[in-house]
Amino acid sequence: MPHELPKAYDPTAIEDHWAEYWVKENLFAQATPEDKPGAAPFTILLPPPNVTGRLHMGHMLNQTEMDILTRWHRMKGRPSLWLPGTDHAGIATQMMVERQLTSEGKKRQDMGREAFVERVWEWKRHYGGAILDQMKRLGASVDWQREYFTMDERLSVAVREAFVKLYEQGLIYRGAYIVNWCPRCQTAISDLEVVYDEHKGHLWEIKYPVVDDAGKETGEFLTIATTRPETMLGDVAVAIHSADERYTHLHGKQLKLPLVGRVIPIITDDWVSLDFGTGAVKVTPAHDPNDFALGQRHDLPSINIMDGTAHINAEGGAYAGLDRFEARKKIVADLEALGLLVAVKDHVHNVGHCDRCKTIVEPRLSLQWFIKIQPLADKAIAAVKEGHIKFAPEMYEKTYLNWMENIHDWCISRQLWWGHRIPAWHCSTCHKITVSREDATKCAHCGAATITQETDVLDTWFSSGLLPVSVFGWPNLTPENRADFDAFYPTSLLVTGFDILFFWVARMIMLGCWFAEDVPLPDGSKRELKDSVPFRHVYIHALVRDANREKMSKTKGNVVDPIEVVQQYGTDAVRFTLASMASPGTDIAFNVARTEGYRAFANKIWNAARFIFMNVDKAAEAGIAVDQKTLGGMPVVAAYAPLEARWIVAELHATAGKVNQSLADYRYDDAANTIYQFFWGSFCDWYLEIVKLRLDFGETADKAVAGAALATLVQVFEAALRLLSPFMPFLTEELWHAVYDGEPPAKSIALTQYPKAAFADEDARKAMSLLQELIVEVRALRKEIGVEEKASVPIEVRTSAIDQQFITANSSIVERLARVSEVRFASEIAVGLSKHSTPEFDVAVVYEREIDVASDRSRLIKEIAEKEMHVANADRQLNDPGFTSKAPAKVIEGRKRQRDESQRVLDKLRSELAALPPA
């Protein structure tokens, strides 16, 4: 059956088909391995994208890396599970649906909670799968049968169990604390969800009148400095440093708060710095974290002056109802009118914004739920310090530990409607809280039925932090249904970006270690920390930036849409681009020029396949076929096989060895470049050109030679496809099926064996490199002296007897690749011929030419200078007793050999220069 492939590779023509095929055939579904698996499973969780998400370059990098590793491990024979899912993404999703409502002129508050949540579910059912569909299109080899959503029933059970357990352990508390509040989202957010931006603001200096015990102004003032004058409405004191001599006389005195009229104390606290502002700090416990701490130390009241939307509330008197920034303006103006505004200074400071909606965050006192995190952090620190979890690149371990060692309690409540509702009930009779795994119907303390469920939901990261345990069935691990957990927990690896190192990675480690430790090992013994970790390795990748190294952002308009690039260049080319640039620790400047190059690479392989199939078909006509049973492993060749066969097989093994090592080290770049170099540089540029000599299926040809050559050709190509397939799954799938001409031994190349190094042939590699050197020198000479491209010319070679023999044996290769009509050996290159010299040989092309003495001379002078330098450097070193006495013998030996080679070439070059006719 003839193989027919179009002349140019068109990825769009094949990719959709294979993407669908992989999903439809469920090729990557990974059953739970038996009790005694042959190889340890490779397990990896997909960092669940938000249901609202669209695939961006960061996802694609992340997924390419995971897919390469998963396919690689799978092909190496490990049961490999890559588990996909999506995250309900509390704030993001709620925002999305709210926006939709706004466009319909509706508000969630009008619909009520239940209807709104139903609306979000509807939205999710409709649009929530978009990003996973995109993943399917990219060929991600995940197990779609295990797909989850973080609000699925079984995951919700885990969330509830985790909350209740922590509460029972006394690690969850509820209280009024200063939290970061987003007035737009109208919810508390965690410290991590606040991003700070440098902001050119002002420092307002305001004088507060000092009053005597009777409340009468003494005529003296204390000037405070603030960046947020509107918060003065909630001032309850002014603090000064006890050692501040400017204010010693004011200790114990009181002030009258302007605009409000409240009398507030002057307190001393050494937290106040002497050299900032005026040395006097207004204290607003309800609206500033430092002031809150100060307020607690001095037992001061807290006056909350803002509502959830950051408008001034009734506590603000005349300013009630104003937005915080309008209030600021008005207050500053009023103070100025009263003559109390001393100065307005420019002041650059950091302002916190909501990570989601970029609204300026308002620190606000409110009632929230927290996790007492230290006990969990302690385990998480130990897990990493004791080496149970390893980071790559290693430097992230420091970042992680630094954060973990300075961790604050985690505010886990959100005033949202979309999310896991906190399983706590408030009793209106005894005012106590009931926390329960089941929906409570009566108060656990007084038994009253007058209970209502907490309205807050949990931080989304609380549920995603539990994923490593919850996706495998925790907490419902009975002896009958714990096979998944036993087989796959801890997972092998986590691949993710540093942007969620604290959000997600750190939380998974804390929660995973905490909860898994209670699950006994399969043999019933106690699970130690080492086996409680959620994953054993973490690979952190960099950011994908645009071609100018700018961060991609919608506002800048420089976002590269992976789907668009994929449509233009093919998924494989984009994947290869990302892989080849993914060196650990460095951001990727995504440049389509690179992708263009890898599309060319795909095309190169495509055409190599066309060439091979063409010959397979020709051979078939001559009654020669390649035995398919010889495919699928690692080719070997007999010692008497032609040089190029021995060489390419040796190269293949060496390449496989390097690629395996590189992937084990997360060096996707090295792995990709090694394959690229092998396929293009060795297989196509040299081997295919040489093997053409053997592929003669004509009547008079030696069929044994041709058949053997064809067999090696196809074997090496088939193995190379397998080597490449984790990187370019589509192209290799297509060509691999074509190799087997419709009768493949497996459903997919992804289910075959990954090549591994099992054979070496240094002699062949050395011999081949001599031949290559000779050919390259002849080509260069031809170019220099202007031999027409098509002309075949004789060459003269001076070399050792043994190399003469070797070159003679392979003269047909030299003749074909360098367009040589005849190889002549000589004891001296004929005078008048331009020659090139290497340590092994001198070579000249026999050709009538215009001698360009000037250019020959300048070339020779340059080369001589270079060699002289090499020799001089080597001599200096070799004559240095320090070097000869201390350097290892191997290095000295190499240096000597190298010096002699340079010297030999130098002598040749000098005589050549001397032989040139005068200018």
Next chain:
RNA sequence: GGGCGGUUAGCUCAGUUGGUUAGAGCGCCUGCCUUACAAGCAGGAUGUCGGGGGUUCGAGUCCCUCACUGCCCACCA
């Protein structure tokens, strides 16, 4: 303020524990439609490895210092 990176060819980046003459892709120059591939083939040019100092027989690689640059954490009103 604390911490962590980066600085190597015109551009984007490799360069493993210090060891021969520092590499790749793209771009550039020259010549070729050589029947797998012009998305190709062949040949070629290009680097005081950010500056300075030190350790060493030997430094792109280790140490110190300076400069520039990026990021993370903290959040003195």
